[in-house]
Amino acid sequence: MNSRPCCWVTDTVLAAQGLSVRLGSRHIAFPDLRLARGESVLVLGESGSGKSTLIHLLAGLLVPATGSVQIAGQSIGAMSSSERDRFRARHLGLVYQTLNLLPYLTPIDHLRLAAQFAGRAPSDGKDLWAALSLDASLLNTPVRRLSVGQQQRVAVARALICQPDLIFADEPTSALDRTNRDRVMNCWGGQTLLMVSHDSDLASRFDRVVTL
Numbered sequence: 001m002n003s004r005p006c007c008w009v010t011d012t013v014l015a016a017q018g019l020s021v022r023l024g025s026r027h028i029a030f031p032d033l034r035l036a037r038g039e040s041v042l043v044l045g046e047s048g049s050g051k052s053t054l055i056h057l058l059a060g061l062l063v064p065a066t067g068s069v070q071i072a073g074q075s076i077g078a079m080s081s082s083e084r085d086r087f088r089a090r091h092l093g094l095v096y097q098t099l100n101l102l103p104y105l106t107p108i109d110h111l112r113l114a115a116q117f118a119g120r121a122p123s124d125g126k127d128l129w130a131a132l133s134l135d136a137s138l139l140n141t142p143v144r145r146l147s148v149g150q151q152q153r154v155a156v157a158r159a160l161i162c163q164p165d166l167i168f169a170d171e172p173t174s175a176l177d178r179t180n181r182d183r184v185m186n187c188w189g190g191q192t193l194l195m196v197s198h199d200s201d202l203a204s205r206f207d208r209v210v211t212l
């Protein structure tokens with residue numbers, strides 16, 4: 001019997017149950033996940049264990065063979081694809097492994113677009129920018145002229161700018177040196193965060209660790 005207080009139910013931001021997917025000839029089943037508001041969870045797994053696939057399932061970018069995902073009390077599987085897109089823009093911050101930046105747009109363009117899609121007032125993100133230790137002169141530089149590590153921090157800033165209900169981050173520090181990795185890891189604040197990585201050195205920074 002569950003002895004947790006009833007507020008735990010309403011404080012649940014993410015609940016994923018019985019998720020599995022078939023990719024080619026491979027069938028991957030994932031552990032159940034539950035995140036309370038403000039909680040941070042690191043999902044550790046080796047290359048090919050399904051970390052990116054899990055993020056895609058949780059964010060509604062991939063349809064599972066079995067199982068369900070609820071975010072902020074709403075069932076992702078019950079939404080149409082355009083409802084899912086809207087929900088993602090308004091409630092989720094995503095840092096993709098492949099970053100998904102638009103090469104000819106500047107960092108400030110990316111932050112403004114994120115705010116626009118989320119239905120929020122635009123923000124210049126200058127505090128965030130400073131916290132991520134990015135030179136202000138880069139704010140108006142097309143991202144194709146930035147280093148991979150700088151682009152990774154633009155992707156992190158874009159995920160954080162609207163203070164979403166939940167952040168999914170796929171190896172967001174893989175291209176960073178230790179100093180910048182620490183800066184990014186100090187930026188999440190009290191956000192509800194699920195990060196996937198192969199890097200077990202990150203474990204001490206999270207409330208919980210789940211291994212695939």
Ligand SMILES: Nc1ncnc2c1ncn2[C@@H]1O[C@H](COP(=O)(O)OP(=O)(O)OP(=O)(O)O)[C@@H](O)[C@H]1O
Nearest residue numbers: 023024026045046047048049050051052053054198
């Ligand atoms: N579209 C696809 N079709 C077939 N197989 C796929 C597809 N996408 C991923 N896979 C396979 O599913 C498995 C999980 O892939 P995934 O990218 O989720 O792993 P990962 O843990 O994120 O790996 P990495 O750490 O190397 O990025 C891999 O074996 C991969 O080859």
